[in-house]
Amino acid sequence: MAQDRTATVIVEPDYAGHHYQAVAAVAGVAVHHGPVVMLTTHEGVENPSLRVYLGHLLDSDSFEAVGVFDDRRPPTADLARLSADWCRTGVQGVPVGRVVLMDGDQPLKRWWAVAPRQLRGLTRRPRVIFMLTRYPARLRLTDLTGWRLRGPKATLAVVAMLRRSLHRVVGFSGREDDARGWIVRRVRDPHYSSAHARDAALYREQLGLPQDKVVVGIFGAVGPRKNAPLILEAIDASGLDAVLVLAGGFEPGVQEWLDSLEPRDRERVVARDEFLDNDTLDRFVASADVVPLALTNNGPSGIMGKAQAAGVPVVTTGSVVRAREVEATGTGVACEFTAQSIGAAIRTVVEGDFTVTQELDEVTPEEFGRTVLGVDEQGRPYERIAR
Template sequence: MTTVLVEPSPVGHRFQAVANVAKVALLQGDVVLLTSKGATEHEAYADYLGGLDVHVEEVFDGVLPPTRQMAAAAAEVCLRTPVAAGERHTIVIMDADQALKRWWFEAPRVLRGIAPRPRVVFMLTRYPAKLSINDLTGWKLRIPKATLAVAAMATRTLDRTAGFAGRDDLTPGWIVKRTRDPDLCDAHSRDRAQHRAELGLPAGRRIAGIFGVVNERKNAKLVWEAMGQAGLDADLLLAGPIAPEVLAWAESLPAEERGRVIVRDGFLAGDVLDRLVASVDVAPIILTNNGPSGIMGKALAAEVPVVTAGSRVRARELTATDGGEVAELDPVSIGAAIARVFAYPADRKRSNAIPPATAEEFAENLLGVDSLGRVRRPRSRQRA
């Protein structure tokens, strides 16, 4: 059988997720990746997928192709690829939030006539997994997506829907299955001095680090203001593709402050990003999207304390894993939280009872397969 992964965008964290799923899917057959034209020339492709036996087809003109085009491209692969008796191909839409809106309408016409019918899996990246009863904003996002998922399932063109959950959330989910955002980092803070020497970071300074795509949503300016109000003598590291407005802010700082903001602009290979995360003393994740964070997972794996604000999901996760400090979304609270992290003893031990969220667990829960890549059989009501 063949697993068809649909991911038009070659952004680093997306291709990392593709690689995680592909490694599990390859246990049972071939993997075809449908992506946008020029994606294999992106640095993220070589970094995450270059060593995998994945057949890549660049079929989309952009990173947001129409739903019908994605369904048609995946269907074409299934039609031309033989499948053994008793097996089905699998189609996985890796970032399906937009496709979900029209899948129930477009997919039945596109997938009609394919025998056997392919198994279709959606990964929702913006589905709030756990909500309080009074979280009206969260319910406004969740109810329509759950309804659309049920509508697509009723057309027999969607078999499984999964969504990111916090690393403390071990519940399976009902309509949308929960798969924990993996905490992956191949570097560790115990080697901080070595990492800093190799990466050219100051050896004797406290450093707070903001990583990934550093745009205004990551609130670098707010973190810097918070550190100043708390009177913290520390540097701020911005590492990853940095938005022009954030670069302009950093360059506009007074000369005496500008030297304390370290800028590493551009794509970061996975091993470099891991070592940068492991090099800092604290990772402030100040975001208003109420979901888990891949960078937070890296920091937790590297034993780097996190300060988070703006998300109940991350707050619950941080409390459960004893991975840092929770703050309110204001400079006084954020600065105080960073100060508390800086005051941690060097031999601090975390009281974390949460099992690690692995890449294999993420991929298996997304695909609905066991550790050998075989599709899990639904349990009977009596056994459940």
């Protein structure tokens, strides 16, 4: 039986990094079943990444992006109120069937308290979906820190479900993890690249990068949490003749750090503070000898997925999820969160011969979008049985 057309409200105030790329994957599925509106910041509708990732949808009649937030981290009450407002009015005359919060970790803390009163009284209650980007999917029994993060989030999700303000919760898992999850359903981050390391020399020529040095790359949104000073120190510890390439939009504090470097250190850093479209970002990643990820968030990384797809080894620290993934697939090395350990790992991957030990099935944007929405190819909701 054909499904009634229903609209989708996607809430994503944060335009940094590849947030809009994830929106594009979800919206690309949702538009087959009705119009889609993305609620973002006033600044977000002017950001170049909107056109890069969502331009093909913006050119259609089925998708629109609306700036309604002043801040990339709006209060949960505002998220709930504005979502409910769109449910009351509908999208292009079509009733709203689902609301998707693409970065739900912080709102989850209070959603159970503020959302029910906003959703109460709606003629048609939407199916509310949360995407968690910082939910530890798999944990060792001894990982007390991980359990302290996971337990409260799962509990809050159940409370929100019992109050009829939440219907589906999805969280990232490692790309080697094909389990389904129970309370929080698991989805693998898409990994694909339009460039490959076998053409690294060509990309370095196009991008103005040195051919005769080891290229260590930090890409995408370049901010303090990516720990560029630690990586530069690790390059020293490695003893390699290497340059650190920072390419992508710089967050506050990065340029100030660059300006504070001694001339000798500054000469070893290639800085490109600019928005990178997807193909350019892929070429930067594929041009590197190694991509280090010194991040303390215990989740997968979009840049890591690009590196894996491009055949570039990864050095990861600060995440059990990423460590498990590189160990299972042979796509890099996990190490301790110190300059000496990271430097030794960089030297290992540059001088070593890495062979993928587990082939990763490609996670397509469409598969990612359907899993987040919890719909089949006809747009009908489903709930998979956990394994």
